[in-house]
Amino acid sequence: MLNNRSVLITGGTGSFGKAFTKTILERYPDVKRLVIFSRDELKQFEMSQEFDPAKHRAIRYFIGDIRDQDRIRRALEGIDVVIHAAALKQVPVAEYNPFECIKTNVLGAQNLIEACLDAGVKDVVALSTDKAAAPINLYGATKLCSDKLFTAANNIRGGRDLKLSVVRYGNVMGSRGSVIPFFMDKRNTGVLPITDPEMTRFNISLQEGVDMVLWALENAKGGEIFVPKIPSYRITDVAQAIGPDCEHPVVGIRPGEKIHEEMITESDSFNTVDLGCYYAILPSAGAHSVESYCKATGGQAVQPGFAYNSGTNTDFLTPVQLKTLMKQHLGLEV
Template identity: 65%
Template sequence: MLDLNNKSILITGGTGSFGKAFTRIILSRYPNVRRLVILSRDEQKHFQMGMDYPEKDYPAIRYFVGDVRDKNRLLRAFEGVDVVIHAAAMKHVHIAEYNPMECVKTNILGAENVINAALSCGVKDVVALSTDKAAAPINLYGATKLASDKLFVAANNIRGNRDVKFSVVRYGNVMGSNGSVMPFFMNKKREGVIPITDPRMTRFNISLDDGVEMVMNALESAWGGEIFVPKIPSYKITDVAEAIAPECKQEIVGIRAGEKLHEEMITASDSLNTWDLGKYYAILPQKPNFDLEDYVKKFNAKRVPDGFSYDSGKNTEWETIASLREQIKIHVDPNFSI
């Protein structure tokens, strides 16, 4: 059973939506956590988060201003840290398309800095957050996250005799996170028109809390090199609009640069190395640093069929308009009503 009491934990991008949810759950579940380091380059978000979690009331918290692009700052931040959760990223598709090298510097070079700092400072567990856009990417953001995933998986090959594991969690759109579609539609509702990129569009759906539980699962069960993928429902973008604003006109505005109609989390090419673990899938390295037979026995893992893919448009589990309204009220806005 995972026990993070008396551990020192650091989360990059810790002032973002995921970081705040992770912080809330860690502090409630592990009251004796030794240190929880919130690393982020945004001092204003540090200030705002400090109002919710003041250090005088939460003595384990450290607010550490820093950028994953800065190697030396990471080396200082990672001193004495047991667990690193890497959530920092440039994630807006259209901004990455317009500022490509800034995205590369944060999402790829930043990932390499996190890996090297973890190896240098004796970190025991590293879990990196990925995205469905990293599977068969067609935009720069997805391509940088795919490269990041590859770096974290390969980091297990260079750890030598260090007692450290690197793994990745990959999931879909997070309800209520900064820049996500549900808060966007809720704001647009006031204008009477909901912009729809394409009525055929689908996406995977996960809550912030379920994303945190994925990270907890990786910390507890990773052997090193896995890309964990959750079994989660999809939604149609038109159903989200109908759930939030049934009285509004839906206006088709066209797909933006770098967007897909449907998202994949596991491609057919990945199927050769993908195993069904029950609640999650795991894409394993082609040459894992552990005995595959032992892994299969430990998790009762079953290989997926050749050619298997996990696509939001071909999913077997779907959110309905009613379930979306319920989820929005729970995870996005408790005062939501239509």
């Protein structure tokens, strides 16, 4: 699928970008170019130590910011596939610096879309978040706007051979700033602060996120928001798995946090198709009706009023399962 093609990853030095790079180099050894587009020169240097340029000759490192449209246009020359992972994503930071988040997550997304339209790019997959469904914080609202920009861009592609889609998934296990590394750091203090004992989150491994993006590249028709079927966890069970002997004081939720996360709202149900391992939320003003999309994919429309919520999910991870996953995916002994 990606052999003899040129791929660019925005935010390519992040956790996802590095995992995606590793997977591409393993599965598609004949990839033509793999461009890491990001704004941090130190992270690019560190990544180049991890992926030896002498061994991996397809990799290129391109300093730039998605806020800078001219730089994006330069980076996209000769690119066939774009994976958009660049974002400001820390909820408290976005609450305190809202327009900085807007400039990267919304205006940067539009910069990238316009450059892709002009550069002859064939496939675009943008990464989203469960916080974009019925958002209550600034970060989630910017990602909802970004999702809408990418899906609606299919309406203006004209005769171009271009498909743009979005993948939306929950918390990546062990990602920077998430609860597992936070609890691991705090474990030796004997105190693991709990925001709210009722809090739940969806859970996905980094590799599952990478595999989902590759699946979207191969199967997207254009305009979908793909959602995986994944388990949830209770924050109290994560604390129990990591520090069963620690104190677990309740400290209250942070600004902009939800008790439970949604990935598909009841309002989305009228445009949602069950594809088996994934759901696809179709744009209300897109080229595909639910009926035609089901016919083309073999999917099935969900029932009106269906919602996909981490608190009402039918699949929950136990503390024992969480320990197993942390060892399997993160190498953590808990």
